[in-house]
Amino acid sequence: xxKSKWLKYDLHxxxxxxxxxxxxxxxxxxxxSFADILxxxxxxxxxxxxxxxxxxxxxxxxKDYIKDKRIRLIYGIELDVxxxxxxxxxxxxxxxxxxxxxxxxxxxxxxYKDGKKPLLSEIIAKLFHLxxxxxxxxxxxxxxxxxxxxxxxxxxxxxxxxxxxxxKIFSAYDVRPSFNEISQNEWAANFYTxxxxxxxxxxDKIGQDRKTLLDNIRKRIHDENYILxxxxxxxxxxxxxxxSYFSYFTFSDWHNSEPYSPxxxxxxxxxxxxxxxxxxxxxxxxxxxxxxxxxxxxxxxGNILGSVQFSMKGVQHPIQFSPGLNVIVGKRGSGKSLxxxxxxxxxxxxxxxxxxxxxxxxxxxxxxxxxxxxxSEGQLSSIAIIKQDKIKEVxxxxxxxxxxxxxxxxxxxxxxxxxxxxxxxxxxxxxxxxKNYKSITxxxxxxxxxxxxxxxxxxKLNFTTxxxxxxxxxxxLNKIKTDxxxxxxxxxxxxxxxxVLKNNHAYFKKLYDLYNSIFDKxxxxxxxxxxxxxxxxxxxxxxxxxINQILTSLKNNFSILLEFNKLKHLLNNFALDxxxxxxxxxxxxxxxxxxxIPDNITDxxxxxxxxxxxxLKNDTNSMTLLEKYVNGxxxxxxxxxxxxxxxxxxxxxxxxxxxxxxxxxxxxSVPNLEINNYNDILKLLDEGSITNLxxxxxxMQSVAYLDLIFDLSESILMFDQPEDNIDNDxxxxxxxxxxxxxxxxxxxxxxxxxxxxxxxxxxxxYIYAENDGNITYTNYFIENIxxxxxxxxxxxxxxxxxxxxxxxxxxxxxxxxxxxxxx
Numbered sequence: 123x124x125k126s127k128w129l130k131y132d133l134h135x136x137x138x139x140x141x142x143x144x145x146x147x148x149x150x151x152x153x154x155s156f157a158d159i160l161x162x163x164x165x166x167x168x169x170x171x172x173x174x175x176x177x178x179x180x181x182x183x184x185k186d187y188i189k190d191k192r193i194r195l196i197y198g199i200e201l202d203v204x205x206x207x208x209x210x211x212x213x214x215x216x217x218x219x220x221x222x223x224x225x226x227x228x229x230x231x232x233x234y235k236d237g238k239k240p241l242l243s244e245i246i247a248k249l250f251h252l253x254x255x256x257x258x259x260x261x262x263x264x265x266x267x268x269x270x271x272x273x274x275x276x277x278x279x280x281x282x283x284x285x286x287x288x289x290k291i292f293s294a295y296d297v298r299p300s301f302n303e304i305s306q307n308e309w310a311a312n313f314y315t316x317x318x319x320x321x322x323x324x325x326d327k328i329g330q331d332r333k334t335l336l337d338n339i340r341k342r343i344h345d346e347n348y349i350l351x352x353x354x355x356x357x358x359x360x361x362x363x364x365x366s367y368f369s370y371f372t373f374s375d376w377h378n379s380e381p382y383s384p385x386x387x388x389x390x391x392x393x394x395x396x397x398x399x400x401x402x403x404x405x406x407x408x409x410x411x412x413x414x415x416x417x418x419x420x421x422x423x424g425n426i427l428g429s430v431q432f433s434m435k436g437v438q439h440p441i442q443f444s445p446g447l448n449v450i451v452g453k454r455g456s457g458k459s460l461x462x463x464x465x466x467x468x469x470x471x472x473x474x475x476x477x478x479x480x481x482x483x484x485x486x487x488x489x490x491x492x493x494x495x496x497x498s499e500g501q502l503s504s505i506a507i508i509k510q511d512k513i514k515e516v517x518x519x520x521x522x523x524x525x526x527x528x529x530x531x532x533x534x535x536x537x538x539x540x541x542x543x544x545x546x547x548x549x550x551x552x553x554x555x556x557k558n559y560k561s562i563t564x565x566x567x568x569x570x571x572x573x574x575x576x577x578x579x580x581x582k583l584n585f586t587t588x589x590x591x592x593x594x595x596x597x598x599l600n601k602i603k604t605d606x607x608x609x610x611x612x613x614x615x616x617x618x619x620x621x622v623l624k625n626n627h628a629y630f631k632k633l634y635d636l637y638n639s640i641f642d643k644x645x646x647x648x649x650x651x652x653x654x655x656x657x658x659x660x661x662x663x664x665x666x667x668x669i670n671q672i673l674t675s676l677k678n679n680f681s682i683l684l685e686f687n688k689l690k691h692l693l694n695n696f697a698l699d700x701x702x703x704x705x706x707x708x709x710x711x712x713x714x715x716x717x718x719i720p721d722n723i724t725d726x727x728x729x730x731x732x733x734x735x736x737x738l739k740n741d742t743n744s745m746t747l748l749e750k751y752v753n754g755x756x757x758x759x760x761x762x763x764x765x766x767x768x769x770x771x772x773x774x775x776x777x778x779x780x781x782x783x784x785x786x787x788x789x790x791s792v793p794n795l796e797i798n799n800y801n802d803i804l805k806l807l808d809e810g811s812i813t814n815l816x817x818x819x820x821x822m823q824s825v826a827y828l829d830l831i832f833d834l835s836e837s838i839l840m841f842d843q844p845e846d847n848i849d850n851d852x853x854x855x856x857x858x859x860x861x862x863x864x865x866x867x868x869x870x871x872x873x874x875x876x877x878x879x880x881x882x883x884x885x886x887x888y889i890y891a892e893n894d895g896n897i898t899y900t901n902y903f904i905e906n907i908x909x910x911x912x913x914x915x916x917x918x919x920x921x922x923x924x925x926x927x928x929x930x931x932x933x934x935x936x937x938x939x940x941x942x943x944x945x
Contacts (some may be wrong), residue, residue: 125393125444126391126392126393126400126444126445126886126903127391127392127393127422128389128390128391128413128419128420128422129166129167129389129390129391129392129393129394129397129400130164130165130166130167130387130388130389130418130419131165131166131167131168131373131388131389131390131401132160132165132167132168132169132373132374132376132384132387132388133167133168133169133171133196133198133214133216133371133373133401134169134171134200134214134261134373134374134375134376135168135169135170135171135373135374135375135376135377135378136148136170136171136172136173136200136375136376136377136378137151137156137170137172137177137180137378138150138151138378139170139172139175139177139180140172140173140175140377142173142175143173143174144173144377146379147377147379147380148377148378148379149378149379151378152183153180153183153184153186153187154183154187156170156184156378157184157187157188157191157193159378159382160193160382161188161191161193163382164387164418164419165193166192166193166194166394166397167193167194167195167196167390167397167401168193168194168195168196169195169196169197169198169214169216170184170198171198171199171200171214172199172200173200173202174199174200174201174202174230174233174234175199175230176197176199176226176227176230177227178223178224178226178227181195181197181223182223192394194394194397196216196217196219196397196398196401197216197217197219197221197223197226198214198215198216198217199214199215199226199230200212200213200214200215200261201213201214201215201230201233201240201245202234202239202240203240203241203242203245203260203310204239204240204241205241205307205310205311205313205314205315206311207239209314209318210239210314211260211261211310211313211314211317212260212261213242213245213258213259213260213261214258214259214261215245215249215256215257215258216256216257216258216259216398216401217252217254217255217256218254218255218256218398219398220254221252221254221256222252222254225251225252226252229248229249229251229252232248233245233248241306241307241310242306242307242310243304243306243307243310246258246306255402257401257402257405259371259405260313316356316359316360317360319356319357319360320356320357320360323335323353323356323357324357333808335353335354335357336810338350338351338354339354339357339358339361340810342354342358371388371408371412371414372384372385372386372388372414373388385416386414386415386416387414387415387416387417387418388412388413388414389412389413389414389415389419389420390404390411390412391404391410391411391445391446391886392404392411392905393903393905396903396905396906399905399906399907400905402905403884403904403905407862407884409859409862409863410446410862410865410883410884411884413866422445422492423445423492423837423869424491424492424493424495425491425492425493425503425504425837426443426445426491426492426837426838426868426869427443427465427468427489427491427492427502427505427838427869427871428442428443428489428490428491428492428493428494429441429442429443429489429490430443430461430464430465430468430487430488430489431486431487431488431489432464432484432485432486432487432488433483433484433485433486434482434483434484434485434897435482435483435896436483437896438486439897439898439899441461441889441899441901442887442901443492443869443871443887443889444886444887445492445865445869445886446865446866446869446870446884446885446886446887447861447865447870447872447883447884447885447886447887448869448870448871448872448885448886448887448888448889449872449873449874449879449880449883449885449887449888449889450462450871450872450873450874450889450891451874451875451880451888451889451890451891451916451917452875452890452891452892452893452916453875453892453893454875455893456891456892456893456897457891457892457893457897457899458873458891459842459873460479460482460484460891460897461873461889461891461899462475462507462840462842462871462873463475463476463478463479464476464484464487465489465502465505465840465871466507466840467487467499467500468487468488468489468497468498468499468500468501468502469500469502469503469505470500471499471500472500482897487499489502502838504835504836504837504838505836505837505838505839505840506834506836506838506839506840507840507841507842508831508839508840508841508844528782530706530708530711530713530784530830531704531706531713531714531715531782531784532704532705532706532713532714532715533704533715534702534704534715534716534717534780535702537701537717537778537779537780538699539773539778541696541698542698542727542773542778543773544692545689545692545693545696545727545769546766546769546770546773548685548688548689548692549689549731549765549766549769550764550766551681551682551685552682552685552686552689552748552752552765553682553752553765554682554751554752554753554754555679555682555683555752555753555754556675556678556679557754558675578648579645579648579649580641580644580645581641582638582641582642583634583637583638583641585630585631585634585635588630588634589627589631592623592626592627592630593627595623596620596623596624596627599616599619599620599623600620602616603616603617603620682752686748686749686752689748690745693724693727693728693745694745696723696724696727698719698723700798700799701716701717701718701719701799701800702716702717703715703716703797703798703799703800703802703803704716705797707787707793708830708833709829709830709832709833710786710787710829711784711785711786711787711815711826711829711830712784712785712786712787712792712793712812713782713784714782714783714784714785714797714803715780715781715782716780716781716799716800716803717778717779717780717781717800718777718781718800719777719778720777725743726772727769727772728743728744728745728748729743730768730769730771730772731748731765731766731768731769732744732747732748733768734758734759734762734764734765734766734767734768735747735748735751735756735757735758735759735765736756736757736758736759737756751765782816783803783814783816784815784816784826785803785806785807785812785813785814785815785816786812786813786815786826787811787812788810788811788812788813789809789811789812791811792806792811792812828856828857828860829860829863829864832860832864832868836868837868837869838868838869838870838871839864839868839869839870839871840870840871840872841870841871841872841873841874842873843872843873843874843875844857844872844874844879850876850878853876853878853879854878854882857879858878858879858882858883861879861883862883862884865883865884865886872885875917877917877918880913880917881904881913881917885904886903887901887902887903888901888902888903888904888909888913888916889901889902890902890912890916900912
């Protein structure tokens with residue numbers, strides 16, 4: 123087996139033979155020097171594509187010089203394809219190695235001699251005389267700007283465009299009958315017209331205009347019902363119908379008087395033995411077989427499986443494996459699953475599956491890694507075996523995809539709504555002022571008028587005690603006088619004191635009586651006055667009650683004013699902290715959990731408060747409207763009980779619940795970027811660095827789930843007939859594109875009997891299991907013509923069956939292949 127690899131191709135360059143067009147850029151150079159420049163640059167397959175000239179002598183010298191070197195040569199030429207007497211575009215023509223090279227130059231000379239300007243139909247008609255396979259690829263240099271447009275489309279959009287690249291190959295053995303002379307020229311004219319129109323559209327599109335154009339085209343690619351403007355529609359049709367012709371190659375266009383320094387290197391998967399057929403396969407299936415990179419080589423991991431050997435009933439069975447997709451095909455009972463069991467035994471020597479084949483006497487299981495390191499049982503590492511029911515489950519139950527995707531999202535803490543709750547608590551204290559009270563000034567005046575004197579009743583003076591004191595004193599003095607007189611002493615002085623005492627007794631009694639008489643008269647007058655004052659006291663009580671009520675209202679109004687001013691201040695200065703964001707990277711997907719808090723959150727809070735107020739047509743949701751409500755100029759709606767009803771619902775709405783979205787990353791730099799908030803996500807979306815798949819169809823989400831199934835750390839993934847019980851549409855639209863994408867990074871081993879998985883999935887290696895009494899395994903490679911016929915027989919019933927089916931589909935295929943349907 124000739125080991126396949128990623129070969130560096132450069133199929134667009136010019137020698138001195140292009141001097142008639144590029145005189146200042148090319149120079150005389152011998153074949154050896156020309157080839158050595160390419161060899162030293164690591165080029166492994168090249169073509170010299172001079173303008174309308176095929177230098178067979180120079181090609182012969184190149185071929186002779188490189189015959190023992192690790193570089194291969196494809197005969198090629200760059201042709202001017204005219205669409206009228208003035209306008210043309212350029213197309214690369216590449217010929218099979220079995221062509222009679224000496225016949226190419228005369229045909230080219232005949233096409234362009236005497237200033238002829240050949241149409242596409244004339245070129246193809248002449249090339250048919252070579253009786254060999256040739257490939258014609260329109261060049262993108264006439265589509266100014268279109269490559270840049272394609273470069274900025276996301277991967278999903280590119281996939282949708284690349285699917286149109288299938289069969290876009292003009293070949294002597296492949297062109298359909300429907301692609302006749304008229305169709306060929308029509309195709310060329312349309313290609314040129316659309317190229318010029320695309321150039322006109324893009325010429326002045328810069329900045330935001332170009333971004334808008336790209337965004338709308340991207341939307342149309344994903345949604346066939348999306349309506350485009352005239353310019354957008356014209357550019358979209360050009361991209362879809364022609365973009366895939368040249369969007370997957372970026373050859374150097376080297377002119378040999380200039381340094382050889384390609385912007386990108388083009389790698390095609392193939393082998394030195396089948397370099398032209400590998401090129402053909404790459405044109406047919408660019409996503410699978412072409413890698414454009416600035417790297418000088420595409421390294422194939424050494425730890426993938428290179429070969430397996432085992433004996434069965436004493437017969438040795440060597441089987442080769444390649445990078446990318448390996449398919450094990452054959453009829454039921456042919457030994458496909460047996461081979462999987464052998465491989466599993468290399469990974470796990472305790473595996474019991476091989477015991478099911480005890481009758482086959484399986485022995486001496488061994489193998490080799492792709493880099494040649496030998497393997498024995500249990501030594502094959504980094505392999506995962508995926509059962510068919512896992513993929514079948516997604517097909518039958520797409521919601522399963524959503525469940526699996528949901529498990530990848532980071533978990534965030536509940537959103538901190540304390541600032542929002544503070545707004546709510548203050549807003550609860552805002553209500554209309556109470557203006558339903560009398561003037562406090564008039565009430566105070568009434569109180570002062572009625573309450574300027576005091577009415578007091580005086581009690582009478584009590585003389586009884588004093589009268590007793592005087593009586594007792596008189597009695598004592600009379601006794602003293604009697605006792606002194608009995609002794610013969612003169613008691614006259616006592617008599618005088620007794621007389622004074624009696625006079626004082628009489629005087630004070632009279633005085634008390636006089637005061638009591640005055641008090642009686644005063645109290646009688648007070649009684650009359652008080653009788654009239656009882657009614658005034660009731661009025662005073664009512665007035666004092668009213669003033670207390672007024673003071674309470676004023677106090678409440680002051681509190682409302684204070685709360686309203688606090689609310690205004692809070693809303694005028696309101697800002698929420700940037701919501702946290704959680705990010706998880708799984709394969710090419712980014713799972714994001716965040717809180718999408720609107721930038722206009724303050725406006726929304728005011729709106730929720732004002733929505734509770736009855737408004738006229740010209741009223742706006744503003745603090746002015748709230749102020750009118752507080753002043754009593756506006757009322758609440760009849761359906762609202764409190765101004766904060768809407769605000770409460772808003773704060774408890776889904777806005778403040780975590781949002782989960784997952785994205786496909788279109789740029790390798792995204793995993794390393796610092797993403798701090800949702801605005802960073804929006805920027806990446808605008809740049810096209812990520813694509814939001816959250817609202818994608820269940821089919822798209824199923825693809826993501828399948829991708830996650832494939833996203834295992836192991837380098838080798840092995841599947842046992844995953845397409846069983848899944849319809850072909852699902853296989854073609856979801857499973858196969860994923861296989862093409864994954865086989866660049868991992869080695870895939872599929873047991874299958876489905877042509878879509880094998881052929882459309884572009885297997886690099888077919889392992890045919892056959893049981894005609896003895897099980898045998900044969901490696902086939904679709905680049906080899908003999909192997910191709912065998913693969914056709916195995917998967918499509920052979921050439922007659924395939925040819926019959928192809929003819930039945932022929933008209934449809936012809937229209938899609940060459941862009942003549944709707945152009």
